[in-house]
């Protein structure tokens with residue numbers, strides 16, 4: 001297969017991340033998009049010839065080789081299964097893979113039965129800074145891995161679906177914390193053994209977002225199967241743009257990564273300018289605008305990898321199979337269980 005026809009379900013934020021990445025690759029053609037809204041703006045921005053309100057109709061009428069599923073979390077199962085049963089052979093599902101274990105397992109099973117490659121979109125694993133840090137760790141540059149600290153935070157989701165537990169599957173830990181959770185397994189090279197979680201519980205228990213039904217603050221202490229310790233955090237109380245920070249400690253050194261605010265550019269603007277980094281609401285004074293956020297957060301390399309898997313019939317890398325999405329979800333749900341019970345939860 002020399003050129004891939006791309007289909008996208010969803011037309012807002014995550015769909016834009018995928019489309020911005022796809023447009024860099026000559027071997028793909030964005031052929032069709034299905035969504036409930038924003039179809040005209042999205043399709044004209046990315047030169048997509050065909051638009052649909054009904055994704056089933058898109059699956060039926062279009063010859064799609066690679067599908068991006070960029071819809072709210074609770075719809076991942078329904079749409080991935082419909083696509084697999086409609087004969088689409090390569091499906092990328094945004095994070096989290098689903099809102100519960102049985103949905104995630106059903107997606108994996110149906111894809112397997114229909115010989116479909118289900119790819120889990122964990123962009124952190126492709127962020128150039130993370131890839132470089134992993135190389136240094138693997139080379140022995142900081143000795144033996146001991147402890148990882150990782151978080152993603154911002155001031156609250158733009159998506160109304162992410163603000164409601166019934167659509168999201170939880171709050172900030174499932175929606176943002178799923179990135180650091182997947183990352184610690186990737187870096188430690190093994191699964192999570194046990195977690196001790198703490199979280200607000202939505203509504204009035206939240207620190208700030210009393211209208212969100214999921215938690216707006218959550219953290220967990222983790223022990224990996226190989227004894228490595230980790231601390232992961234996610235919150236919606238962070239101003240000043242998305243804050244993704246990582247610390248990696250080894251027996252002979254440390255690595256610190258600032259994924260979102262580590263730009264080499266410093267700008268001082270008296271009256272502000274268009275855009276600095278994701279979720280920044282203010283560009284006056286001193287700011288550090290991203291140079292190429294689609295690249296630095298991993299989306300471009302992630303989609304390059306999935307395109308390569310689809311064209312060359314390869315299995316996705318460790319950390320980006322449907323099964324990896326399920327494992328990350330199991331950890332997040334264990335963190336919730338621990339936060340509710342106040343007890344350590346063992347996964348193994």
Ligand SMILES: NC(=O)c1ccc[n+]([C@@H]2O[C@H](COP(=O)([O-])OP(=O)(O)OC[C@H]3O[C@@H](n4cnc5c(N)ncnc54)[C@H](O)[C@@H]3O)[C@@H](O)[C@H]2O)c1
Nearest residue numbers: 010011012013014034035036037070071072073094095159
């Ligand atoms: N990897 C990342 O960094 C990242 C970032 C943002 C979002 N996401 C994930 O991407 C997914 C979408 O998030 P978003 O922020 O774009 O959400 P959003 O609320 O901004 O957009 C949701 C989109 O889904 C479409 N949609 C809803 N119901 C539909 C239906 N029945 N049929 C077809 N389309 C439907 C809407 O029309 C809209 O275009 C979520 O799973 C989210 O977790 C991932």
